[in-house]
Amino acid sequence: MALIESVVPGAAQEPVAGMFQEIEQVLGRVPGGMQLYAVSPELLAQQWQVAGYYARHPRLSLALTAAIRLLVSQDNDCDYCIDFNAALLIERCGWTPEQVAASGHDVAAAPLAAREKALLRLVLQTVNARQAATRDNLEGLKQLGWSEADILDAVALGARNVAVDIIFNTFQVEPDL
Secondary structure (H helix, E strand, C coil), X not given: CCCCCCCCHHHCCCCHHHHHHHHHHHHCCCCHHHHHHCCCHHHHHHXXXXXXXXXXXXXXXXXXXXXXXXXXXXXXXXXXHHHHHHHHHHHHHCCCHHHHHHHHHCHHHCCCCHHHHHHHXXXXXXXXXXXXXXXXXXXXXHHCCCCHHHHHXXXXXXXXXXXXXXXXXXXXXXXXX
């Protein structure tokens, strides 16, 4: 149980109840992390908006965004996000548990296109290793077809996930899959 009393779907009042309904329509349930965010309805709205932005991203695939979150969360020891994104990769992207595990040890093992692995490596370099990108890094990604907006979006996703990991670890949100 989280240290902060989360808002459970059956007890939610507006505007949280409406957001929970949307979340359940998309995800099939309201994950514990969203229930924690519901303690602050404005933060829940922001988190849901960001999740929707990445879910509909025209160029960053679901597998790439889930892999970014998974590998960032592994570095931050956030069991909730590790389990959530591993399940997403397995259930919605068709990865095997072995592929998920191997990807956590070596990005090259991830069943992603080479250009996605290159972008994933940059995110991990900048977010987990806290190493600045270089002009050569960015030019290499552009040559693979990524736009500057794509690169920014991917790094921002990784950086945002660090904040989520901190919040979930601070308030001890337990995996709920």
